[in-house]
Amino acid sequence: MKIGYIRTSTGDQVGAGQREALKAAGCERIFHDKGVSGGAVSKPQLERALKAASEGDALVVTRLDRLARSMKFLIEDVERIGGLGIDFVSLHEAIDSTAPGGRLFFYISAAYAEFERDVIRQRTKEGMAAAKRAGRPVGRPPAITDARWPGIRQMLDGGMTITAAARTAGVPRQAIYRRLEADAEVGG
Structure with a gap:
């Protein structure tokens, strides 16, 4: 069969x-x-x-x-x-x-x-490196832009949970966690 x-x-x-x-x-x-x-x-x-x-x-x-x-x-x-x-x-x-x-x-x-997949992978890496050298963004754009972050941060500072803020802003919770981590690294 x-x-x-x-x-x-x-x-x-x-x-x-x-x-x-x-x-x-x-x-x-x-x-x-x-x-x-x-x-x-x-x-x-x-x-x-x-x-x-x-x-x-x-x-x-x-x-x-x-x-x-x-x-x-x-x-x-x-x-x-x-x-x-x-x-x-x-x-x-x-x-x-x-x-x-x-x-x-x-x-x-x-x-x-x-071999074919390795060649494609290598070409992709080379293309990404060239884009970075040229100052072009590489990868997926962030879910939370710099312009949107203050509004979301205000919701959190006002006592809203991350889940509620994510739902209200229409962004993934993980994006808020990543942004909070990035702020903590910059802040000290």
């Missing part, structure tokens, strides 16, 4: 394309981890898929990165899957672990995928 596994990293992704590809590949059951990062340690639906599989069944994914984000975890997952007597198939990379050539291709593809 072929068992499909879908992983979408954000809650708003639906995985419809993955589901269609897995059905076309003959998957009888499909398990979907929604809003789970590729680097996540806990993938409950993957565990359910492995428990539903019997020796000789195949776990099918559309792409290697749907299983894991790093070569280390990808290899660990595939070895664990193989240790259970379950075959592994990745449709995009045309990997089928039932054959020696498929296993070799898996390791080569996993190494290339990790």
Whole structure:
């Protein structure tokens, strides 16, 4: 039996394309981890898929990165899957672990995928460093601007709780905590 596994990293992704590809590949059951990062340690639906599989069944994914984000975890997952007597198939990379050539291709593809992510990561760091040197802001803008902080601080000084002030100002509580910590560091 072929068992499909879908992983979408954000809650708003639906995985419809993955589901269609897995059905076309003959998957009888499909398990979907929604809003789970590729680097996540806990993938409950993957565990359910492995428990539903019997020796000789195949776990099918559309792409290697749907299983894991790093070569280390990808290899660990595939070895664990193989240790259970379950075959592994990745449709995009045309990997089928039932054959020696498929296993070799898996390791080569996993190494290339990790290299590609490392190159992207390095380019991102270089771009951020260039932006900093040019004086451009890098990263997410603060939830509480300097212009809004005095009003929020006034609410807190007036006895309002952080939760109430956050709700009133429409900002996360953690943003207020961070701003208070920053003020404490500047103040001494």
